[in-house]
């Protein structure tokens with residue numbers, strides 16, 4: 001399952017951060033998931049539940065931020081929201097566009113309680 005390895009990578013990031021910052025528990029983790037990333041949010045949430053047992057992410061609230069896909073037209077440099085991979089530029093109709101956002105999966109922030 002693709003989402004399981006992603007969940008493990010997210011846990012790795014949280015573990016590294018916690019060791020560096022001497023944190024024992026993360027309260028909340030914010031993830032940015034691009035609409036073109038192909039990640040099933042439900043599957044990822046489930047996988048996170050499984051891999052974070054007895055870790056710094058145990059009981060952490062998972063907040064998912066949807067990142068819409070954006071593209072830049074290679075012909076007129078117009079930037080626009082991409083409905084799917086094959087949408088033409090709404091300004092000039094060109095199909096040569098570069099995807100500039102929407103394929104990412106990123107840990108945006110880890111929120112901890114230092115108290």
Ligand SMILES: [Zn+2]
Pocket residue numbers: 073074075076077078089090091092093094
């Ligand atoms: Zn264009």
